[in-house]
Amino acid sequence: MTTAIGVVITEHIVAGRLEDQQLTGKLLHYPSDPEVPDELAAIPDSEMVEIIAGQIETLAGGGKAPRKTQLDAIGVAVPGIVRSGVVEESPNLPQIKGMRLKEELTKALEGHGIAAAVHIANDADAIAAGVAATRGRLDKLTRVWTIGNGIGYGRWPYVEGVWEGGHITVTLDPKEHYCGCGGIGHLEGIMGHRAMRLRFLDLEPEEVFANAKEGDKRCREFVDLWHRALAAATASFIHLAGPGRFYFTGCNVGFLELPLLRSHLETMVKMSPLQSFSLEILPQDDETALIGAGVSALRALGG
Ligand SMILES: [Zn+2]
Numbered sequence: 001m002t003t004a005i006g007v008v009i010t011e012h013i014v015a016g017r018l019e020d021q022q023l024t025g026k027l028l029h030y031p032s033d034p035e036v037p038d039e040l041a042a043i044p045d046s047e048m049v050e051i052i053a054g055q056i057e058t059l060a061g062g063g064k065a066p067r068k069t070q071l072d073a074i075g076v077a078v079p080g081i082v083r084s085g086v087v088e089e090s091p092n093l094p095q096i097k098g099m100r101l102k103e104e105l106t107k108a109l110e111g112h113g114i115a116a117a118v119h120i121a122n123d124a125d126a127i128a129a130g131v132a133a134t135r136g137r138l139d140k141l142t143r144v145w146t147i148g149n150g151i152g153y154g155r156w157p158y159v160e161g162v163w164e165g166g167h168i169t170v171t172l173d174p175k176e177h178y179c180g181c182g183g184i185g186h187l188e189g190i191m192g193h194r195a196m197r198l199r200f201l202d203l204e205p206e207e208v209f210a211n212a213k214e215g216d217k218r219c220r221e222f223v224d225l226w227h228r229a230l231a232a233a234t235a236s237f238i239h240l241a242g243p244g245r246f247y248f249t250g251c252n253v254g255f256l257e258l259p260l261l262r263s264h265l266e267t268m269v270k271m272s273p274l275q276s277f278s279l280e281i282l283p284q285d286d287e288t289a290l291i292g293a294g295v296s297a298l299r300a301l302g303g
Contacts (some may be wrong), residue, residue, distance in 0.1 A: 005056050005116075006294035007076040009093065010123060011040060013048075014286040015055040018294040021133055023287060028055045045095045046104075052076070053108040060114055071116035074109070075297030076101065077126035077289050079152065081162055085120045091180055092149060119297035122163070123289055124154025129299075130292030131247055131282065132156040138295075140244070143237060144282075145230065147250035150180065151188040153237075158296060166192070170232040190229040193252055209255050227257065231264035234277075238269050243277035249288075253281055 006023075007015045013030040016023050030051050031039050040048070060071055078101065080090030085102025102118050109116070121129070124146045132142040138156070145165070146152035153165020166188040167181055178198045179189030189195045196205040199222070203211070212219035234246055248256055258279050269275055282288065 002072045002298055003070065004073045004075060004294035004298050005059050005071060006126075006290040006292070006297075007052055007055065007074070008123065008126065008286055008289045008293060009040070009048075009052075009076065009078045009096075011038070011092075013040065013052060013055070014290060015052070015059055016287070016290045016294075017059040018291060021291065021295055021298070023291060025059070027286065027290070028058060030055065041093060041095070043095070045099050048096070049101070049104050049108045052105060053112050053114075056109060057112040057114060060116075071114065073294065073297035073301045074105075074116050074118045075121060075126070075293035075295070076105065076118065077121050077123040077293040079123045079150070081164065082120050082122045083160075085118070087120070117297070117301045119300045121158070121293055121296045122152070122154060124152035125156065125158060125163070126154070126289045126292035126296060127249060127282075128154035128156035128247075128292065129158070129296045130288035130290070133291055133295045134288065137245075141241065142245055142247070143241075144247045144249060145234070147191060147230075147248060147252045147256065149193040149251075151191050152250070153233075156292075156296075158300070165233060165237065168233045168236060170229045187229050187233045191226055191252075205252070205255070223255075224260070226255070227260045228264045230256075231261055231268055234261075235265055235268035238265075238274050238277055243269075243274050245278050245280065247280050247282045249282040249284060251284060253284065256281060 001020050004018045006018055014027055016027045017025050079092055081088040087096045087099045087101050090097050101120050106118050124144055128142045128144040132138045142156045144154040151166030153163055167186045169185045170187050171185045176185045176189055178195035179186035180194055200208050208219045212223040
C-alpha cells in the first residue's frame with residue numbers, strides 16, 4: 001500500500017491523506033472558515049509553510065505516537081510556474097514567488113518529525129493528474145483548462161516546461177491589453193475574471209453573461225469573443241499535441257457553453273485526424289487536485 005499526503009494551495013489550503021491513490025478520512029482546511037476572503041494572500045511565506053507542515057503532521061499520524069508515520073510522498077499543488085520545486089511565478093500569491101517550496105517544506109517537516117519526499121506541482125497540472133487517476137486514464141494525455149481569476153492550463157502526464165496556456169496569444173488586436181501579466185492579446189486578458197472587470201467597468205462578469213442571454217448586443221458579442229478565444233487556444237494545443245480530451249473547471253466554468261465552444265473549434269480544426277477531440281466540464285471541487293497532487297508526487301518520486 002502507498003500512503004501519500006496531497007495539499008492544494010489556491011485561495012485557501014486543503015490537505016488530505018491518500019491510501020493507494022484514494023482519499024481517506026477528512027480533509028483539513030485553512031482558513032477553517034471558507035468565507036474569509038483573501039486571507040492567504042496576507043500570510044507571510046514562512047508562516048504558510050508552517051501551516052502546511054502542521055496539516056501534514058496531523059494527517060500523517062493523527063498526533064499519535066510514533067509521530068513519524070511512513071509516508072511515501074507528499075504532493076503540493078500551487079498556482080503559477082513551478083520548476084524543480086521552486087515557485088518561479090505566482091501572480092495570485094505573490095509572497096511565494098521565488099520560493100524554494102520543496103526545500104523549505106522538507107525542512108519544516110523535519111521539525112515535525114516527518115521525513116518524506118516532497119513534490120511541488122502546478123495546480124492545473126494537479127487537476128489533470130487527478131482526473132486521469134480517478135478515471136483510470138493515467139496512460140493517456142489529459143488536458144485541463146481552469147477558468148477563474150486567471151486562466152490555467154494543466155496536462156497529464158507531466159512534461160518539463162512552462163505551459164502557461166492562459167497567456168497564449170489568441171488575437172492580434174492591439175486593444176486587447178487586459179491580461180494581468182501585461183501581455184497584449186492573451187487568452188487570460190479576454191477570459192480572466194479580473195480582465196473582464198477591467199473591460200466592463202460598469203458590469204460584473206456575472207451581469208455580462210446574464211445580459212448576453214437577454215440579447216444585449218455588446219454583452220453577446222463579448223460572450224462570443226470569450227468562447228472564440230478559448231476555442232483558439234484549445235485549437236492551438238490540438239495542432240501541437242493532437243486531439244484527445246479537454247476538461248474545463250474553475251470558479252467561472254459556469255459561463256462556459258460547450259456547444260458554442262465546439263462550434264468555434266470546428267471552424268478552427270479542419271484536419272480530419274485532429275477532429276476526434278472531446279470536451280467535458282468538471283464540477284468544481286478540491287478533491288480532484290488533491291488526489292492529483294498526491295498521485296503526481298508518487299509518480300515523480302517513485303519513477
Ligand atoms: Zn498574459
